[in-house]
Amino acid sequence: MTEKVVVIFSGGMDSYTVLNKAIKDGFDVYALTFDYGQRHVKEVQYAKRACEQLNIQHKIVDISAINSIIAGSSLTDDIDVPDGHYESDSMKQTVVPNRNMILLSLAIGYAVSLEATKVYYGAHSGDHAIYPDCRPEFVEKMQNVAAIANYEPVDIAVPYINNDKIEILADGIGMGLDYSQTWTCYNGREKACGTCGACQERLEAFDKNGLTDPLEYEA
Known part of the structure; x- marks a missing residue:
């Protein structure tokens, strides 16, 4: 029987690369997308379309109610999204409190119910400066928790934790992906x-x- 894995799939280019990597590695992939009330909810529709084209199992889960208790991010509140590079201090406004711990907890539960062995997510080195829940030390602690939180241990897989977006894109292009x-x-x-x-x-x-990025841009 093919080993089952869950991939947290936002619809963005990093998780799209992770998703395809898991497929190409021969796993039975179950994609999981969260609508957490993000301003860029458009990514959810991209995730749905990509999974339909790949013909894989896909769940979209509405957890937007969490915004009643989690506030202060420009991605979920009525706060302008800052311009500038990720290295800029202003990008801290895009941090959604405890987001990845919440999403990983739900994905781990889904993995246990499926008898899946791993949960993949697309943390990478370019996120380390701004997002604490994408750093290696966070992943290590979540690994420890996922190993003991249920009778069945689940592995947290982060294939690009030490790679930046430039390297992730290069790997995806090598796989022939359409971004x-x-x-x-x-x-x-x-x-x-x-x-x-x-x-x-x-x-x-x-x-x-x-x-050249195939997406259309305003600027």
Whole structure:
């Protein structure tokens, strides 16, 4: 029987690469997407379409009610998304309190119910400066918890924890992936803004790989 794994799939380019990596590694993949009331909920529709094209199991879970107790992020509150690179201090406004611990906890529960052995998520080194829940020390602690929280231990898999977005894109291009099927921008408008940290990091990755991003941009 093929080993089952759960992939937290936002619809962005990092998790899209992780998703395809798990598929190509021969796992029976179950994609899990969360609507947590994010401003860029457009990514959820990209996730749905990508999973339909890949013909894999996919659940979209509405947990937007958590916004009644978790506040202060420009991704979920009525706060403007800051422009600038991820290295900028202003990008701390995009941190959603405890987000990855919440999402991983739910994904681990789903994995146990499926008898899946792993939960994949797309933390990478470019996130380390701003997002505490993407850092290696957070992953290590979550690994420890996931090993004892249930009768069945679950492994937290982060294949790109030591890679930046430039390297992730290079790996995805090597797999022949089509990144027009992904959404990265923190603003959920018709076109990507091109100025938020997520857009700037994405555009930098394409530029450093000598490629043109297939998405349309406002700027």
